[in-house]
Amino acid sequence: xxxxxxxxxxxxxxxxxxxxxxxxxxxxxxxxxxxxxxxxxxxxxxxxxxxxxxxxxxxxxxxxxxxxxxxxxxxxxxxxxxxxxxxxxxxxxxxxxxxxxxxxxxxxxxxxxxxxxxxxxxxxxxxxxxxxxxxxxxx
Numbered sequence: 001x002x003x004x005x006x007x008x009x010x011x012x013x014x015x016x017x018x019x020x021x022x023x024x025x026x027x028x029x030x031x032x033x034x035x036x037x038x039x040x041x042x043x044x045x046x047x048x049x050x051x052x053x054x055x056x057x058x059x060x061x062x063x064x065x066x067x068x069x070x071x072x073x074x075x076x077x078x079x080x081x082x083x084x085x086x087x088x089x090x091x092x093x094x095x096x097x098x099x100x101x102x103x104x105x106x107x108x109x110x111x112x113x114x115x116x117x118x119x120x121x122x123x124x125x126x127x128x129x130x131x132x133x134x135x136x137x138x139x
Contacts, residue, residue: 007048015085025053056092063091070131082117090129102133
């Protein structure tokens with residue numbers, strides 16, 4: 001697993017936990033970083049994870065509006081919290097990220113959803129993110 005994939009998973013974990021616990025994702029990410037500081041390559045992994053979390057939080061209103069508008073018949077607050085975190089992160093990478101191709105962000109999100117979320121989540125997430133990418137290209 002690449003360092004970027006690990007970073008995405010760490011960022012999703014922090015966003016998810018913050019959503020459930022009504023806490024700050026940046027603080028939860030820092031707690032996790034400290035708890036695994038003795039492992040290899042953590043600086044690289046958590047450096048990018050922090051960029052992602054801060055990016056999502058900085059653009060969350062816009063991200064949530066776009067997700068809501070394009071997730072047919074699903075209000076964002078009714079989505080599973082894990083799917084919401086995955087969508088927010090991938091949406092940030094698609095719309096505001098500078099160094100990750102949109103197709104990679106979508107592929108990673110779908111893969112993480114398949115690994116961590118419900119059976120229906122990968123196709124739902126793929127559909128929403130494809131629509132977000134289509135709107136980005138249209139702008």
